[in-house]
Amino acid sequence: MRAVTVGLGDRSYPILIGSGLLRRVGTECARRHEGRKCVIVSDSNVAPLYASRVIQSLKSAKFDPELITVKAGEKAKSLKVLQACYDRLAELRLERKSFIVALGGGVVGDLAGFLAATYMRGVPFVQVPTTLLAQVDSSVGGKVGINLDAGKNLVGAFYQPGFVLCDLSALETLPDREFRAGLGEVIKYGIIYDAPLFAQLERDMPKLLKRNTPALASVVARCCEIKSEVVGQDETESGLRAILNFGHTIGHAIEAAFGYGRFLHGEAVSIGSVAAAQLSQEILGLPENEARRITALFNAAGLPTTLKLTASQRAKVIHTMTLDKKASAGQVKFVLARRIGQVEFGQKAPADLVNATIKNLQPSPQIG
């Protein structure tokens, strides 16, 4: 088992990474939580696979677990589902010392985390991410929240878990498309922070796609380290943390404009990253061959790097961007790359360049 620490003073916490860790949820909770009662929040995909294992582990450690299962999918991150969860927590008589275990992907982690952040003004919670995306990204760093019709994650909080437990074995049951979407965020870490990681991904992509455990362990741990370093320096995104949003400004807008569900988050980030790399060439002089390597690596991971858009869809994507939380006085800010491994945040881009870049996502016409 590997352990990475997220350094946030008296709210520091460990990320535990390894195989077969679900059975250790109970003992890890026992080291940290005094309340007996706890509630596992999971979804209709994950609960049938793993909830009984986690319940058993918690019971063995003398906890009194209850299970809330929400319908799988982004729609669970809504006020409607949140309300149903609140009501259920009240019914279950959750108390301030009780805790919540998020068992699932990013949607479950964000929903359960926001629930924990706001129920009784905050109860402890634990992240047990079961998707690659959640393990390397959403479970670490304390961003929790839900969506509004007007935009993704428009409602939320910064609220740190007591610990994060990444069971690599849980990735075995992950559908291929979701696994590849997780690789989208993995590639992002290479671009924003770590050229050697990027090169490692170029080499190891075939192994990773076969879900080779040692290759995965190394990559998941490195991504968690990077995220921890960034979050430890800037918990509430007043500066550096923004670099984690490489590819996300356009990516989020694509997700929102097409309606959540059409693209997985990692797929939208893949397309958004390719667009950001193009903008980076124009604005920060990212070398053309590095922009090509970025596109090639996303392609190697089996992720989309082009997008067919009608003129009205393109207008919608651009409109949605101005609603982005990172926008200020209507001005959209981008994270752009100077080199692979080196990015700058708060970058402005002329509207016509953004427009052209998004137009440019159109797939090249096939010849012959």
Add this chain to the structure above:
Amino acid sequence: MRAVTVGLGDRSYPILIGSGLLRRVGTECARRHEGRKCVIVSDSNVAPLYASRVIQSLKSAKFDPELITVKAGEKAKSLKVLQACYDRLAELRLERKSFIVALGGGVVGDLAGFLAATYMRGVPFVQVPTTLLAQVDSSVGGKVGINLDAGKNLVGAFYQPGFVLCDLSALETLPDREFRAGLGEVIKYGIIYDAPLFAQLERDMPKLLKRNTPALASVVARCCEIKSEVVGQDETESGLRAILNFGHTIGHAIEAAFGYGRFLHGEAVSIGSVAAAQLSQEILGLPENEARRITALFNAAGLPTTLKLTASQRAKVIHTMTLDKKASAGQVKFVLARRIGQVEFGQKAPADLVNATIKNLQPSPQIG
């Protein structure tokens, strides 16, 4: 103008207290906020009286204010109203540097504060309390939130305002019943922290009931000082802050069991405080004459100190208490007084004693 500082490190903020301060909202915001856009959240009672004054003040200071008016009453603290407010903030294109101004009583402050705490994971906000209750209590200390059917303030956050502005002139239009309810919390501060304040209230109650400005200024400032001292020592209610809940455990249960709206919060606290004083006599040896002075002072303020309850209503009050956020493993904890000005939190009370105390709230039969 008086100023009291709430000392919370880099989140410290001032409470400004004086007459005619609504006209200074704009200049005070200009000293602290860089965003131009702001949203005033108010209710259908307060907005017609004071919103235009605040809007004018903000416009003069070059801000771009918008107004959201919710229907007056406790029901505004619901997920339904919250959702409507979120949607409106998105429509208004609120940004992270924009800020929210809570203009109204405790309900508006709690709702607007929770909105600010969670919209885009937190935007700045300002409290402009227009009721006595909000000026001495709910606007100070960062507790924000909404109600569930299962209980009051079951959803919320700790989120501090940028500053609090208490305009004593706004109290002139406050209905008598609401003004008296505010005095309920004022009396509480005497009981929990300050015997000389309690004695001052016994002397000055007639002046206060006439809303004499110098008498009010002195009392509001002292209450804010006490709350600031307590909150400064224990922001998130892990210890000392609990003393602010004197009279609230039973008070909240009464409010909830009768349905929000039957009693004003200060009225329920008055009844709850009389009950807590009775428990205090039994458990901490509060002298009988001090318990009598407590009841007499609430009566002098024109507040209810008795409660007619059927057996089933009594059972409901007791059941509701076990749902209280301060309950642990189903055990209700009380704040009890040893003397006026000196209380202890985390006090357990035998269930039959609590039951008898609540039964004892029954008004004495009239003779003759």
